[in-house]
Each structure stands twice: as C-alpha cells, then as structure tokens.
Amino acid sequence: AQTVTQSQPEMSVQEAETVTLSCTYDTSESDYYLFWYKQPPSRQMILVIRQEAYKQQNATENRFSVNFQKAAKSFSLKISDSQLGDAAMYFCAYRSAGRNYGGSQGNLIFGKGTKLSVKP
Amino acid sequence: DSGVTQTPKHLITATGQRVTLRCSPRSGDLSVYWYQQSLDQGLQFLIQYYNGEERAKGNILERFSAQQFPDLHSELNLSSLELGDSALYFCASSVGDTAGKTQYFGPGTRLLVL
Numbered sequence: 003a004q005t006v007t008q009s010q011p012e013m014s015v016q017e018a019e020t021v022t023l024s025c026t027y028d029t030s031e032s033d034y035y036l037f038w039y040k041q042p043p044s045r046q047m048i049l050v051i052r053q054e055a056y057k058q059q060n061a062t063e064n065r066f067s068v069n070f071q072k073a074a075k076s077f078s079l080k081i082s083d084s085q086l087g088d089a090a091m092y093f094c095a096y097r098s099a100g101r102n103y104g105g106s107q108g109n110l111i112f113g114k115g116t117k118l119s120v121k122p
Numbered sequence: 123d124s125g126v127t128q129t130p131k132h133l134i135t136a137t138g139q140r141v142t143l144r145c146s147p148r149s150g151d152l153s154v155y156w157y158q159q160s161l162d163q164g165l166q167f168l169i170q171y172y173n174g175e176e177r178a179k180g181n182i183l184e185r186f187s188a189q190q191f192p193d194l195h196s197e198l199n200l201s202s203l204e205l206g207d208s209a210l211y212f213c214a215s216s217v218g219d220t221a222g223k224t225q226y227f228g229p230g231t232r233l234l235v236l
Contacts, residue, residue, distance in 0.1 A: 037224075048227075093165065109170060110225060
C-alpha cells in the first residue's frame, strides 16, 4: 500500500522569506499524481499545486513550486515570499493513476501534515 | 469557495444516535468523495460515488453508509455513533473519476459525539 510521510510536524518562516516543506512517499507504481493541499484555520481544504508523475518539469503556481524527485520519491513544496495568509496546515497527498474499482486505489492518500507559522 | 457545499456545518449528538451529512458537488461534477479527518487517524478516504454508483471504498465502517442521488448530491449516514466518530467529515467532488481529475473539497461538517 502507498504511504505518504511528512517528517516536519511544524515549520516556521519569517514573512517575505522562503520555506520548503518536505514530503516523501512510498509506492511501487510508476504512474500517479501528487498534490499539496492547504488547510487554514477555517478548515477548508484548498488545492495549492499538483504534479503528474510522468512530467519531469516541476509544477509552479505563482509563489508555490515543487521539487519532484521521482527516483527519490520526494515531493517538496517551496513557498517564496511568504505571506501571513500562508499560515496553515499543509498536506501532501498521493493518488494512484490506476483504476481499481471497488478498492481504495485512485483516491487521495494524505500525509499527517505540516503546520506552517508565518512570523511578521 | 470551491463550489462544493456541505450541510450542516456543525453537528452535536449523543452516542448511539444516527446522523446524516449532506453534500452538493460542484456544478458538472459527477464524482463525490467522502473523507474523515480526526486527530488520531488524520485524513482518511471513506467512499466514492460516480454518477450514482459506488466506485471505490476505503476505511469506511459498516455502521457508515452513503449514497448519491440522481441530482448528484450525496449523503453520508453514520449510525450507532461512538465517541471515536467525532471528526471533521469532508466531501469532495471532481468532474470524472479518473485519477488526474482534481478533487475540490467542501468546507466540511464537524461532528461531535458526546
């Protein structure tokens, strides 16, 4: 079974600085998708960025970018120019690209999350 | 706002009771997913429906059941509630059921079992 590990329970960054959140995953599959979701104090789950495993190019969304290392099974999130509104729990998630109707494959598997604090 | 709505926002009930959580997916989305977020288990996938049919099952207890109606809204039924069922229950939706389709989450229903 696939697993997702976020080894940093908490991180802190100064406003306007850059921070990197780590995520590793374990899978025997070659085709899958990776996601970072943000959960602010409102508890809403917000998609930050996604990466297709078949793409070598790292995904970027404005101030958010990933470092996807497929061989190392690593998927870190870099937040540049951190803002107070970035303070939240960040969850890394994996989704198999295979279809396995009836089972749980193909649905999101989440890490335990990293709580990011932004200092003014 | 993701476009996914969930009601109620909060629910307080007693052990042994039964509750129903409701989810309306984004316009045009055929897939609905239910997730449970608790302190000890984290975020876990429960069940998925696609266009009215059950498509995938995760760590869903036998006391829990769900369905998706012809208008595509979904309901998650939790019965014989226990203290450990207290959690945040999310509904998510996507256009299709393939892995590449992004899941958009609703605001969640916070369930407290006393």
